[in-house]
Structure formats: C-alpha cells, structure tokens
Amino acid sequence: MISSESSLIKKISDVGGMLPAQVAAIARTSPLRYKSFAIRKRNGGIRTVAQPAREVKFLQSILKSLMEPLLPFHESIAAYRPGDSIKKNALRHSNSRFLLKMDFVNFFPSITARDVGLHLQKYCPRLVNEDDVEAFTYICCWAENRSWPLRLCIGAPSSPWLSNSILFDIDSAIQDEVSSLGVTYSRYADDLTFSCSEKGVLGCIPNIVDKIISSADYPRLSVNHEKTIHASRATNRTVTGIVLTPGGDLSVGRERKRQVRAMHHKLVLGVLNEEKKEELEGLINFIESIEPGFRLRLSRKTLPRTG
Numbered sequence: 001m002i003s004s005e006s007s008l009i010k011k012i013s014d015v016g017g018m019l020p021a022q023v024a025a026i027a028r029t030s031p032l033r034y035k036s037f038a039i040r041k042r043n044g045g046i047r048t049v050a051q052p053a054r055e056v057k058f059l060q061s062i063l064k065s066l067m068e069p070l071l072p073f074h075e076s077i078a079a080y081r082p083g084d085s086i087k088k089n090a091l092r093h094s095n096s097r098f099l100l101k102m103d104f105v106n107f108f109p110s111i112t113a114r115d116v117g118l119h120l121q122k123y124c125p126r127l128v129n130e131d132d133v134e135a136f137t138y139i140c141c142w143a144e145n146r147s148w149p150l151r152l153c154i155g156a157p158s159s160p161w162l163s164n165s166i167l168f169d170i171d172s173a174i175q176d177e178v179s180s181l182g183v184t185y186s187r188y189a190d191d192l193t194f195s196c197s198e199k200g201v202l203g204c205i206p207n208i209v210d211k212i213i214s215s216a217d218y219p220r221l222s223v224n225h226e227k228t229i230h231a232s233r234a235t236n237r238t239v240t241g242i243v244l245t246p247g248g249d250l251s252v253g254r255e256r257k258r259q260v261r262a263m264h265h266k267l268v269l270g271v272l273n274e275e276k277k278e279e280l281e282g283l284i285n286f287i288e289s290i291e292p293g294f295r296l297r298l299s300r301k302t303l304p305r306t307g
Contacts, residue, residue: 002028002138006131008066015062023059027135030056031143031150049155050142059139060158067136070124073164074171078240079188080160087290089193090242090250092186096195099237099244100202102209103227107190108159111166113137113150115219119166160189166219173212178205188240202230242290252287257294260284264298 002009004020009027013020026033033053038046052060073081078089093099104110117133127133140158141150152159171187178185183196183205194205206228213221231237237244243251263280266272272280287294 002135003131006135007129008127008132008135011066012059012062015066016058024135026055026059027138030059030138031141032146034142034153034156036144047154048144050144050153051155052142052157056139057157060156063136063139064158064161067124068161068165071119071165072123072168074168074175074187076171076175076185076187077164078186080164086188086240086242087250089186089188090239090244092184093193093195093239094244094250095197095248096184096244097197097233098195098199098202099229099231099239100194100205101227101229101231101239102192102194102206103224104190104192105222105224107221108152108154108163109144110221111152111159111163111219113141115166116140116152116162118218119168123165123168163189170213170216170221173216174209177208177212191240193239250290252290256283257287260287261298 002024004010004024006020006024009020009023012018013023016023030052033056034050035053036048036050038048041047078084078086078092116137120127120133120136127136137150140152140156140162142153142156143150144153152163167187171185174192175185178194181196181201181204182198183194183201186193192209194202196202206223206225209223213223233246238253241252243253245251260280260283263272263276263283267277267280284295284298
C-alpha cells in the first residue's frame with residue numbers, strides 16, 4: 001500500500017505543491033487512470049496507445065525531474081534526450097559501407113514494473129524502500145485492461161526516458177561486444193542500428209544481440225527477426241527514415257521531396273487549403289534540417305522567368 005509517509009511521495013508533493021496524502025491517493029490508482037485507443041500501423045497491424053490522465057502526467061513529469069539525473073543512460077542512445085534527433089542518429093552511420101537494422105518486439109509493453117523495480121534497486125540504492133519503489137512503478141506503469149502485471153505503455157511521457165535507462169546494461173553489453181569488431185552501434189527507442197566498413201562483419205551481430213538480451217537480468221526483450229535488414233552502399237540504406245547516400249550525405253529520399261514539390265506547386269497556384277499549408281511548412285522545415293538549401297531550391301523553381 002502506497003503511503004503518504006513514503007520519502008518519494010513527500011519529494012513529489014514538495015515539488016508539486018500538493019499534500020503527501022493527495023499524491024499518494026493519485027499514485028495508488030495511477031495505473032488505472034489511462035485512456036487507451038488503437039492506431040493503425042503502416043504494415044496494417046494495430047498498435048495500442050494509452051494516454052495517462054492529466055494528474056498522472058503531472059506526477060510523471062515531477063518524477064522525471066527528480067529521478068532522471070540519478071539514473072544511468074548509455075551513449076548509444078539516440079532518442080528522447082535533449083539534442084537527440086533522427087538526423088543525429090543517421091549521421092553516426094553515414095560514413096559506413098554496410099548497415100544492419102534490428103527491432104525489438106512490443107518494446108514499451110515488454111518492460112514491466114518488476115524491471116523498473118530491479119533497475120531502481122541496482123542504480124538508486126537509496127530507493128530500496130518498498131513504498132518508494134511501489135510508488136515509482138505505480139506512477140509510471142499502466143494496468144492494461146485493468147490487469148497486472150503493470151508495464152510501460154506507448155503514450156505515457158515517462159516511458160521513453162525510463163526505458164532508455166532500463167536498457168543501460170543491455171546497451172553497454174552490446175556496445176562492448178560490437179566495438180571490438182569495429183562496429184558502430186546506436187539505439188533509437190526500439191530500433192537498433194549497426195554499421196561498419198568491412199564486409200562480412202555484421203553477419204554475427206544478430207546472434208550477439210540475441211545472446212545478450214536472453215541472458216540479461218531485465219528486461220525480457222525479444223528481437224523481431226522478420227524486420228532485420230542488411231544493407232550496403234549498393235542498396236537503399238535508411239536509418240530511422242533518413243537515407244544514407246553513397247557519398248556519405250543524408251537525404252529524405254526522392255518520394256518525400258516529390259510530394260513536397262507537388263504540394264508547393266498547388267500552393268503557388270493558390271489551390272492549397274490552410275490545413276495543407278501548415279503540413280507543407282512542416283515538411284519543408286524537416287527537409288531543410290536534413291538537406292540544407294532545399295527551401296531555396298524549391299523557391300527558385302517557382303520564380304518567373306525573365307528575358
């Protein structure tokens with residue numbers, strides 16, 4: 001039973017300007033205060049997303065400010081931290097010749113309250129008090145279909161940073177193994193990317209990853225081997241949606257630029273609605289961040305000819 005006497009509950013109440021009894025009351029029922037809905041995946045499948053109630057999000061944000069500085073995060077992480085981006089992740093692999101991409105199955109839901117508790121006990125020994133660990137897991141985890149075990153979910157603001165830290169041991173073990181082979185490793189949430197310039201080296205990586213995650217104390221993850229992809233400069237190499245060109249540059253790809261040019265043509269003709277205008281501006285800003293100079297090149301194509 002989560003108590004208002006818990007040291008973690010008291011810290012949260014101090015930061016949030018609430019009574020400890022109020023924080024404890026919300027924490028006890030936090031796993032049930034979610035609204036879930038289904039969204040369709042690109043491959044046609046269904047993904048369940050759950051949004052915590054406003055008061056739960058508030059507690060999660062406070063918990064992040066208190067706990068994130070105390071937890072370990074590996075240098076291979078490329079998502080959910082200040083300065084991280086899909087561009088930065090792609091740049092790590094831009095000069096390589098060979099690429100391997102792997103993907104975890106049901107990443108967030110595979111991380112349970114047990115995993116959270118073990119991680120806290122290992123890296124925050126001052127939080128070994130049972131009430132503190134229980135309060136932490138209740139605030140950050142979801143009871144899907146109102147049933148246990150509690151687990152992380154897609155849609156909770158605490159899931160990204162907490163999962164990043166919980167995979168610290170796995171990231172460390174993978175990095176140690178592959179760096180000796182001259183392989184670069186990065187992880188963007190559940191996407192694992194490996195690259196190198198020597199032919200044949202990446203073939204052993206899937207077995208290395210399987211061995212590491214199967215022997216890890218926590219969490220219990222598995223790789224979706226159907227989504228494992230090997231690529232080279234002779235093929236289309238993409239990292240988190242960014243194309244790596246044979247010359248080592250980054251690109252958003254021809255199809256996306258073709259889409260933007262078509263939308264921009266409609267804008268020039270005055271037949272693009274307001275909603276699409278906002279979408280176009282966002283797409284142009286994104287492409288410009290990956291391929292500087294795109295906006296200027298786009299505008300030049302619409303300038304009236306002279307002479």
